[in-house]
Amino acid sequence: MKVIVDKDRCIASGQCVLAAAEVFDQDDDGIVEVLLENPAAAHYEDVRQAAAICPAAVIRLEEP
Amino acid sequence: MTGLRHVAVAGASAAGLAAADALRREGFDGRLTLIGAEDALPYDRPPLSKQILSGQWEPERVLLRSPEALEALQADFVLGTAATALDVGARKLTLSDGSVLGYDGLVIATGVRPRALPAGDELAGVCVLRTLDDALALRERLRAGPALVVVGAGFLGAEAAAVARGLGLDVTLVDPLATPMVRQLGPRVGAVVARLHEDHGVRLRLNTGVASLRGSGGRVTGVLLTDGSTVDADLVLVAVGSVPATEWLVTSGLALTDGVDCDAYCRAADGVVAAGDVASWPHPRLGRRIRVEHRTNAGEQGMAAAKTLLGKGEPFAPVPYFWSDQYDAKIHVHGTVPPDADLRIVDGDPGDGRFTALYGSGGRSTGALGWNMPKQGRLLRRHVVEGTAWATAGVTG
Numbered sequence: 373m374k375v376i377v378d379k380d381r382c383i384a385s386g387q388c389v390l391a392a393a394e395v396f397d398q399d400d401d402g403i404v405e406v407l408l409e410n411p412a413a414a415h416y417e418d419v420r421q422a423a424a425i426c427p428a429a430v431i432r433l434e435e436p
Numbered sequence: 437m438t439g440l441r442h443v444a445v446a447g448a449s450a451a452g453l454a455a456a457d458a459l460r461r462e463g464f465d466g467r468l469t470l471i472g473a474e475d476a477l478p479y480d481r482p483p484l485s486k487q488i489l490s491g492q493w494e495p496e497r498v499l500l501r502s503p504e505a506l507e508a509l510q511a512d513f514v515l516g517t518a519a520t521a522l523d524v525g526a527r528k529l530t531l532s533d534g535s536v537l538g539y540d541g542l543v544i545a546t547g548v549r550p551r552a553l554p555a556g557d558e559l560a561g562v563c564v565l566r567t568l569d570d571a572l573a574l575r576e577r578l579r580a581g582p583a584l585v586v587v588g589a590g591f592l593g594a595e596a597a598a599v600a601r602g603l604g605l606d607v608t609l610v611d612p613l614a615t616p617m618v619r620q621l622g623p624r625v626g627a628v629v630a631r632l633h634e635d636h637g638v639r640l641r642l643n644t645g646v647a648s649l650r651g652s653g654g655r656v657t658g659v660l661l662t663d664g665s666t667v668d669a670d671l672v673l674v675a676v677g678s679v680p681a682t683e684w685l686v687t688s689g690l691a692l693t694d695g696v697d698c699d700a701y702c703r704a705a706d707g708v709v710a711a712g713d714v715a716s717w718p719h720p721r722l723g724r725r726i727r728v729e730h731r732t733n734a735g736e737q738g739m740a741a742a743k744t745l746l747g748k749g750e751p752f753a754p755v756p757y758f759w760s761d762q763y764d765a766k767i768h769v770h771g772t773v774p775p776d777a778d779l780r781i782v783d784g785d786p787g788d789g790r791f792t793a794l795y796g797s798g799g800r801s802t803g804a805l806g807w808n809m810p811k812q813g814r815l816l817r818r819h820v821v822e823g824t825a826w827a828t829a830g831v832t833g
Contacts, residue, residue: 381497383482383759384766386814387732402766402810424457424739427732427757429480429500 373416374434377404383428391425392418404430440540441466443745444529446519447545448472450480450731451712453500454738455543456511462746468511469539471531473518473546476568477506482731484571485595486761490602491575495568519546522688524705541745544685544696544710545738548678548729553587556649561656562672565592574673578603582670585609585659587646589616591760593675594629597638598762607638608667610659612645620758621769622795624779625805628786629762636763641667678729680714695727700751702741709741720753722772730758755820759810765789768813771803771820782830783812792816796826 375395384402388395395415397405411419423431443459445452448470456468472478479498487493506513514531521530522542529537550564557564561582563574574596578584584600586593589611597609609616615626616633630640641661649672650658658668680695689705691697696710698717704710712734716727728737733756740752760767777795784791784807792812795803800823806813819829 383761384810385732385757385759385768386811387757389814390817398811398814400811402768402806402814420461424454424461425732425735427482427735427759 373411373413373419373436375406375409375411375419376432376434377406378430378432379403381428381430383430385427387425387427388422388431391422395419396422440464440745442539443468443541443543444537444539445470445543445545446529447543447547447712447714448474448478448513448515449545449547449712450478450500450734451547451714451738451741452543452545453478454735455545455709455711455742456509458739458742459746460509462743462748464742464746466540468509469537470511470513471517471519471529471537472513472515473532474567474569475516477501477513477515479568480731481566484568485565485592486599488568488571489565489575489578489596489599495572498568518684520684522685522690522708524688524690524708527707540707542708543738543741543745544704544708544714545712545734545741546681546684546714548695548713549681550674551677551679553646553649553674553676556651556656557674559649559651559656560654561670562649562674564674565596566678577671578605580670581605583608583668584671584673585667585669586673586675587611587659588675588677589613589640589642590675590677591617591620591758593673594633594762595760596673596675597633598636601633601636601638602763608641608669609633609638610641610644610646610661610667612643612662614643616640616642617760619775620760620773621767621805622773622777622779625767625786625793625807628807629767632763632765639667641665678713680727682714694725697725700753701744701749702737702752703744703749707745709744711737711741715741717752720751728756730756732757755817764808766806766808766810768806768810769803770805770814770817771795771801773803774798777802778826780830782816782832784809794819794830796829799826800824801826801829
């Protein structure tokens with residue numbers, strides 16, 4: 373799985389961090405930072421949840 | 437899969453699309469139909485009063501999914517067509533094109549529509565902002581540089597006023613309450629919003645409602661306020677809240693006291709769930725029925741409702757979240773702000789345009805706010821989740 377984010381769209385809600393704290397963080401302005409661009413399978417469900425709840429549809433996943 | 441062969445989703449916006457996505461993610465491989473009253477493919481509404489209205493974004497950027505992602509959903513989209521009636525017993529929807537659609541499971545996600553003023557909306561130059569078409573039409577009108585009166589200083593009115601000032605227009609913001617966004621943010625933070633708008637040159641007319649709209653030759657020319665004064669206007673944006681789009685359900689037998697009344701699992705009847713702006717439910721932790729008109733809830737509740745349809749439901753107990761962008765202020769709120777809520781500044785200073793705060797009610801923390809401090813505001817959310825005792829929440833030293 374590859375995690376792709378569109379930082380220009382990010383509204384700094386932090387909902388992704390709440391869903392998958394090992395994979396996402398926020399910078400000082402609250403904008404999304406991807407900690408694990410290719411997360412391990414153990415994180416897949418959390419990452420899918422993060423992509424689904426992002427209120428600005430910022431997170432795109434490439435899944436094989 | 438619980439005898440579910442066909443799921444119909446009435447409403448093809450954020451909540452409906454989230455429900456459809458969740459159904460597929462949870463393994464539903466039957467027929468899926470999304471019915472949307474608007475012609476457009478599913479799009480996102482929050483940017484309408486921000487980047488779309490300002491002209492910063494073109495309409496393509498608000499689409500919620502790429503064509504490929506929509507294709508992968510393997511759903512039938514019936515757009516430009518509204519659901520007009522529901523027979524819960526027979527599990528049949530009637531659509532505005534006269535056709536009848538049977539279903540095994542139904543997601544109601546028809547959202548809300550703007551509330552109108554009691555009179556005057558037939559005048560040219562009086563508009564509302566809910567759909568992409570509304571936003572594009574309003575943006576076009578703003579280009580002509582009209583004197584704008586925004587009626588209603590809630591979310592939408594405050595954001596639209598900020599955009600219009602950013603475009604250099606003459607803007608008056610009218611509200612019968614004493615403070616803008618007081619229902620969303622409480623009086624103290626609402627006062628910070630008021631100062632923000634005044635600093636940017638918006639004329640605030642608070643504590644006064646609209647008595648009537650003035651017109652000449654079929655065009656609006658001004659707004660008569662209940663305090664007896666008149667404000668000249670070439671353009672009036674009516675942003676006085678919204679009403680759940682449930683007219684089509686009045687003969688369905690569903691309970692409609694506040695939108696579609698659901699149980700804690702987002703279930704409205706056998707085989708029927710509801711999600712998003714249109715749905716109310718008893719929030720397990722708050723202990724009362726709420727209906728939330730915010731973007732994040734549309735997604736979360738869409739997912740929760742989908743799981744209920746599939747027999748995997750859980751009581752829906754989210755921490756509500758919303759944000760608002762006005763000028764350079766980014767306002768984020770996690771949790772709730774009850775009318776009697778107390779406010780405590782935790783970090784920063786409202787006078788500096790950067791602060792975090794907690795809201796408390798009934799002895800517990802209920803909400804966390806970040807004003808240009810989104811991450812720090814989010815970190816305070818734990819007080820809301822844990823219901824930290826108000827006496828000590830966010831008190832340092």
